[in-house]
Structures are given as structure tokens and as C-alpha cells.
Amino acid sequence: MAHLTGVAKARYVSRMFGRIARRYDLLNGMLSWCQAQSWRRAAAELAAPGLNGPALDVATGTGDLAFELARLGRGQVVALDFNQEMLALARAKAAETDWEDRLTFVLGDAHELPFPDHAFASATIAFGLRNVISPPRAFAELRRVVATGGRIVCLELVQPSMGLTAAFYHLYLDRIVPHLGRCVSGDGEAYRYLPESVRAFLTARQLQELMEGAGLRGVWYQTLNWGTVAIHVGCK
């Protein structure tokens, strides 16, 4: 997988999420030790307050961050993903919430968002940036569709700084994740991709620089889970 770039990577990623969609929530909970939802809630709490207008959640997957945004805010929430299977599950889950009428699901690509400039008060992306072909392009698009003064929040797995944590984390990623992923999802390849994609990704500091390079102002971040997870916030 590491050798794939461009359209080939996008196709690979979309097919992989299509294959694991039905087991995604279960495995996401297991592999994060049931913490992923609290991280999404923290990201939503940073994106929502004080802003009026619709919110956008890109790479929404099965929709959990979009539901948090709907729970916290009063406006519409648009949830976008490029994989039909993940989006279908998000729609089905939305029907079980109290916010279904405030949620809209859109099939689309993070690199070419199908929305006009300045359309949203905030935009979020959770565990999605690592999977896109071009993170700078994705941030440029997020910035384009957010109104001036709006907020962009990114929740992502990052490279922990060196030391004991990094050693244990890589052991966990390389030994436990593929094994558990294969047993629960039946898809060994997808859960070999996860450690690879984390290894190939950025540190929290590098991600901050990327957001600043995309023209976002006042970018800051907090790390969670011994520095393996980060929430970055930037303003347009």
C-alpha cells in the first residue's frame, strides 16, 4: 500500500473502507480502548461553540462526529464521505438519533468539495486526513468552504515524539492491531494499512505547520492518549 499514490491510493482506500464498513464502529471502539467517541466529542466541542451557521464534517465515515456536532449545535450539519457503504451506515444510524432532520449526507471527495465558498461556519475532519491523497489540498478545500472567522478542527492519529511511548505504540500498532483487525473484520489487509498509514503520517507539530501553510490562523493543538492522538484547531 505504501507505494500507492494519487487515484490508485484513493481507490484502494475507498474499497478498503467499503469492505470493513459493517465492522468499522466495533473495531474503532476496540482499538481505541473505547476512547474514540470521547475524542470526537472533544473535537466537536472545539468546533461548535459560538458559531452560527451550518457545520461540515468531511470523511464522516459512519457519522459519529457529525452526530456530536448536531447534538451540540442548533444549525444544519452536512456529513460528507466518498465511500457509499460508510455513508449508508451513517444515514441508517442518523435515523436512530433525535437530529435526523438536521443532518444531510453527501457523497463527495475531500479534495473537491461540492460546496460554494464560505458556505459553513465550521468544518471538521476526524481520522480522515491520514487517508486522503493530498492533506494540503484537503485543508485548502476546508478553508475555502468555511466563512471568514470560521473554525477548522482536525482529529487525527499522529506520530508520538520519540521515547518509550513511541516504542510501545508501534509495538501495539504492528503486533496487536493487524491481528485483532483480522479476527474481528476478517480483513487482514485493512488493519495492516492502519499502522502503515500512521507511520507515514505527521507529528502533531508538522500537522500544525501544514494547517498554517494552508492559510489558517491561530493554529493550536492538544494531544491525547500519550501523544498518539491530536486535535488541531485553526481559524479562517
Ligand SMILES: C[S@@+](CC[C@H](N)C(=O)[O-])C[C@H]1O[C@@H](n2cnc3c(N)ncnc32)[C@H](O)[C@@H]1O
Ligand atoms: C478512518 S475513517 C474515519 C471516519 C469518521 N470520521 C470517524 O471519526 O470514525 C476514514 C474515512 O475517510 C473517508 N475518506 C478517505 N478519503 C476520502 C476523501 N478523499 N474524500 C472523502 N472521504 C474520504 C473514508 O471513506 C472513511 O470513511
